Amino acid sequence: MKTLSSFGLTLFASALLFVATARPLHADTDCLSCHGDTTMQDANGKSVGVDANKFHGSIHGGLKCNDCHKDIHDYPHPDHPAAVQCETCHADEASAIAGSIHAKASTSVPGATGWKAHACTGCHGNAHEIVTKTDPNSTVYPLNIPKTCGGCHGDPAMAKKFHLPNVYALYIDSIHGFALGKEGLLVAANCTSCHGSHKILSHTDPQSSTYRTNIPGTCGSCHVGINEQYQKGVHGKAVAAGSTSAPVCTDCHTTHGIVEPTSAEFRMQSTPICGSCHRDKFSTYRDTFHSQLGLLGGYTETARCWDCHKAHEVLPTSDPNSPVNKANLIATCGRCHAGANASFVQYQPHANARNRRLNPALYYIRLFMNLLLASVLTFFMLHTVLWLVRSRLQQVKSKSSGEKNA
Amino acid sequence: MPEPTQATPAPAPEIVAAPAVAAPEKPRYFLRFTLGQRYLHGVLFTSFLVLAATGLMMRFSGSIWAIRFAKLVDGFGTILFFHKFCALVLTLAFIIHVREIVARGLFKREKGIFWGPTSMVANWKDVKDLFGHMRWFLGLGPKPKFERYAYWEKFDYWAVFWGMVVIGFSGYAMWFAPFFARFLPGWALNAALVIHSEEGLLAILFIFSIHFVNTHLRPDSFPMDMVIFTGRESEEEFKTRRPDEYKRMVAEGKSATRITDAPQPWLINFSRAVGFTAILIGLTLLVLTLSAYIAE
Numbered sequence: 029m030k031t032l033s034s035f036g037l038t039l040f041a042s043a044l045l046f047v048a049t050a051r052p053l054h055a056d057t058d059c060l061s062c063h064g065d066t067t068m069q070d071a072n073g074k075s076v077g078v079d080a081n082k083f084h085g086s087i088h089g090g091l092k093c094n095d096c097h098k099d100i101h102d103y104p105h106p107d108h109p110a111a112v113q114c115e116t117c118h119a120d121e122a123s124a125i126a127g128s129i130h131a132k133a134s135t136s137v138p139g140a141t142g143w144k145a146h147a148c149t150g151c152h153g154n155a156h157e158i159v160t161k162t163d164p165n166s167t168v169y170p171l172n173i174p175k176t177c178g179g180c181h182g183d184p185a186m187a188k189k190f191h192l193p194n195v196y197a198l199y200i201d202s203i204h205g206f207a208l209g210k211e212g213l214l215v216a217a218n219c220t221s222c223h224g225s226h227k228i229l230s231h232t233d234p235q236s237s238t239y240r241t242n243i244p245g246t247c248g249s250c251h252v253g254i255n256e257q258y259q260k261g262v263h264g265k266a267v268a269a270g271s272t273s274a275p276v277c278t279d280c281h282t283t284h285g286i287v288e289p290t291s292a293e294f295r296m297q298s299t300p301i302c303g304s305c306h307r308d309k310f311s312t313y314r315d316t317f318h319s320q321l322g323l324l325g326g327y328t329e330t331a332r333c334w335d336c337h338k339a340h341e342v343l344p345t346s347d348p349n350s351p352v353n354k355a356n357l358i359a360t361c362g363r364c365h366a367g368a369n370a371s372f373v374q375y376q377p378h379a380n381a382r383n384r385r386l387n388p389a390l391y392y393i394r395l396f397m398n399l400l401l402a403s404v405l406t407f408f409m410l411h412t413v414l415w416l417v418r419s420r421l422q423q424v425k426s427k428s429s430g431e432k433n434a
Numbered sequence: 435m436p437e438p439t440q441a442t443p444a445p446a447p448e449i450v451a452a453p454a455v456a457a458p459e460k461p462r463y464f465l466r467f468t469l470g471q472r473y474l475h476g477v478l479f480t481s482f483l484v485l486a487a488t489g490l491m492m493r494f495s496g497s498i499w500a501i502r503f504a505k506l507v508d509g510f511g512t513i514l515f516f517h518k519f520c521a522l523v524l525t526l527a528f529i530i531h532v533r534e535i536v537a538r539g540l541f542k543r544e545k546g547i548f549w550g551p552t553s554m555v556a557n558w559k560d561v562k563d564l565f566g567h568m569r570w571f572l573g574l575g576p577k578p579k580f581e582r583y584a585y586w587e588k589f590d591y592w593a594v595f596w597g598m599v600v601i602g603f604s605g606y607a608m609w610f611a612p613f614f615a616r617f618l619p620g621w622a623l624n625a626a627l628v629i630h631s632e633e634g635l636l637a638i639l640f641i642f643s644i645h646f647v648n649t650h651l652r653p654d655s656f657p658m659d660m661v662i663f664t665g666r667e668s669e670e671e672f673k674t675r676r677p678d679e680y681k682r683m684v685a686e687g688k689s690a691t692r693i694t695d696a697p698q699p700w701l702i703n704f705s706r707a708v709g710f711t712a713i714l715i716g717l718t719l720l721v722l723t724l725s726a727y728i729a730e
Contacts, residue, residue: 317608317627320495324504327511367612374620375611381628393625397632404593404636408644411586412652414571419653 058103059093071107082157096155112155114148121148124226132230133190151176168225171208173218174199198285215250222246238283241267243276257340264340275305280339289339292328302333312378329364336360336377464672465694467665475662476708477527478594481520483715486638488517490719493631494726521605528598551581551682554592560585579677586648597637604630635723642720646713658713663705664697 059078062068066077083089094100099110115122125131125147152158153167161168167176174196180186182196199205199219207216222238229236237246244267248255258264258277266274280301287294299322303310313319313333321327334342336352343350351360357373365372379387381394467475491500491513504510539547546552551559562578564585569575583591604626607614611623650658654675661667673680683689697705 314496315627317492320492321510321514323495324491324501324510324513327509327514365612369612369615371618371620372612372615372623375615375623376621379621379624381624387621387624389621390624390628394628394632397629397636401632401636401639405639405644408586408640408648411568411571412644412647414568416647416652418571418573423653 078156082154085159086157087160088156088158118148121226128226128228129230129233130228150180168220170214170216170218171212173220174205174208177219193284195284198283202284202286203288204286217250221250240272240276241270243278247277254340257338261338261340261342262344263342273305275301295328295332296322298334299332306333308380309378312380315379315381316377318377331364331377335363461696462669463666463694463696464669464689464692465665466661466667466672469665472662472665474527474531477523479712481524481527482637482641483712483719484516484520485524486634486642486719487715488513488520489631489634490638490723490726492517493635494723494730497722497726497729499722500726518609521602521609524598525602528602551679552583554583554588556585556588556592560588579681580675580679581682582676582679584676590645590649593637593640597633600633601630601637604633635727638719638723642716642723646716650709650713658706658709660697660702660705660709663709664701666694666697 060080063076063078064080066075066079068075068077070076088096096112096114096116097109098113098116099106130147149155151168159166163169164171166172178196178200181192182194184194186192187194200209204217207213208218224237229238231238231240233239234241236242244255244258244264248258255264259268263274263276267276280298281289287297289298299313299319300310303313314323318331321330322332338351341349343353345352347353348355350356358368358370361373361375362368376387379390381387381390384391491504494500504513507513535547538544548555549557559581563580566575566578567585570577607618607623607626608630615623649655649662661671667675683692
């Protein structure tokens with residue numbers, strides 16, 4: 029008992045000694061006696077009040093005021109205390125953000141220089157009220173992130189001023205935005221899932237998670253199964269081999285406005301996307317009933333590219349695993365055409381009647397039909413015109429001579 | 435009941451100012467097409483118009499008007515439904531017609547169905563008429579005296595006949611592709627679309643330009659030849675247009691069996707309304723076809 033009380037005494041003495049050298053400012057007792065008034069403003073009209081309850085509930089609630097406001101030691105304190113340096117503690121985040129597009133923009137985009145002062149609070153909110161990111165009240169809680177980023181990226185005036193794409197609206201209506209905003213799915217992709225948080229880089233930067241060749245990996249961090257299929261397909265292999273022209277996820281699915289892939293909207297919008305590279309296949313596809321049905325609306329279930337070729341695991345026709353390999357055609361066509369047989373699947377969904385080398389039979393049939401059309405029409409056009417002229421002349425003649433046309 | 439040739443009234447002068455022979459006789463009317471034939475033509479052109487309109491939308495599915503109209507009628511499903519429905523109607527009309535020909539020609543042994551002046555089958559006179567007509571166009575000879583069906587009318591008939599067989603077969607081959615694939619090679623299905631659309635295009639262009647002008651819009655019948663709707667034509671029209679048939683009818687003494695009443699005013703009005711609507715739709719489709727064809 030004695031030893032314990034003497035230990036207590038020593039502790040108290042050393043605490044006193046510490047106070048004498050650098051007095052810690054206890055929020056409740058010292059600063060909040062003034063700053064606890066939440067309506068308090070400085071000379072410039074800027075709020076300098078702190079909500080005591082919120083501060084104590086915040087993740088920084090256990091800190092002393094001058095742990096952050098380092099140049100304030102006593103009262104009265106300077107009129108213009110130095111800016112708080114978050115990086116003192118959050119060094120990793122600070123260095124990440126220093127290399128990010130947000131930091132770059134603050135120096136390279138005119139008018140964006142004021143951004144740095146809000147580097148942390150811009151996203152994390154009021155410094156005295158920051159809560160942990162797993163707290164639903166946090167501005168960076170997954171469900172709140174789109175709104176937080178959207179504060180700038182969803183503001184049309186801001187978007188216009190800094191030439192930002194107005195991606196917020198696209199995202200909110202997308203399948204990710206729907207899952208997150210309407211259904212409250214924490215696993216649904218929010219802004220940071222793809223872009224990262226502190227070290228957001230331009231999609232033109234090879235280090236960026238949204239750089240072309242990194243996109244399959246980024247999307248694949250959630251869509252693992254799809255990415256596996258994609259990597260087995262010709263597109264995935266080409267991208268892995270360094271191709272920048274082979275399609276990645278976002279080429280077909282778009283980036284922010286991703287829609288449900290089974291929806292009519294997506295079925296219709298995606299075929300021209302495949303066609304933007306596979307032009308010859310697209311033009312022959314458009315000659316067929318498959319395309320015509322879809323184009324006129326209401327019949328979007330007719331075969332689109334990936335219904336036959338698969339969407340992610342696109343394989344060459346020669347590959348026995350390809351659904352359009354000869355051995356698999358009956359099964360593939362049979363998915364829509366009940367009763368498809370060996371003869372039926374000889375139908376060429378990309379036949380080109382204009383190409384004599386590839387489709388000679390079709391070429392000559394078309395040629396014959398065209399010649400028939402041209403000759404019949406030419407003959408009768410001539411016949412009719414001559415007839416018209418002759419009849420009219422006859423009519424005028426008989427009228428002037430008063431006799432009936434004969 | 436033979437009729438004396440001289441009993442036919444002198445053609446009434448057209449010009450009102452001309453001195454009229456006291457109270458001109460009422461013109462006589464002759465029946466050219468039976469009610470059944472007129473109905474058949476009605477079914478034929480109604481279904482053809484719908485087939486053409488819906489078919490063109492599929493053929494030129496990328497054109498703005500096709501997409502707009504498709505939206506208006508709630509998409510492709512409706513268009514395809516009407517195309518298939520009218521295809522069935524036209525097939526039925528075709529079968530009824532062929533059945534009638536077979537019944538009359540083969541079973542009743544009716545003369546003149548397969549050969550002779552009243553037949554649709556081309557004969558030597560048609561060849562002579564074609565060249566004679568062309569000579570007349572150029573002012574090198576007299577106008578040929580036509581029989582019941584002139585050569586261009588026979589061409590119209592056989593063009594439609596062949597067209598229905600070709601378009602019909604290729605259409606059904608696509609409609610019931612897996613079934614047809616049991617006895618047709620797969621590439622025939624590719625060919626079916628080419629043939630169907632090209633032959634359809636030919637039919638559309640031919641009917642809406644050549645047939646319309648030859649039959650309805652040329653100066654002699656302008657703006658419309660009503661005989662396919664009313665079935666009747668005046669004696670004067672009959673004599674001018676098909677003098678050989680008229681002569682034969684009189685010679686065979688069959689005038690009385692073909693004589694009929696004048697078309698009722700309601701029938702004339704009704705025919706005009708129907709006919710003009712059809713011609714208007716046809717010409718609109720012709721313009722759309724040509725513009726889409728050129729734009730392609």
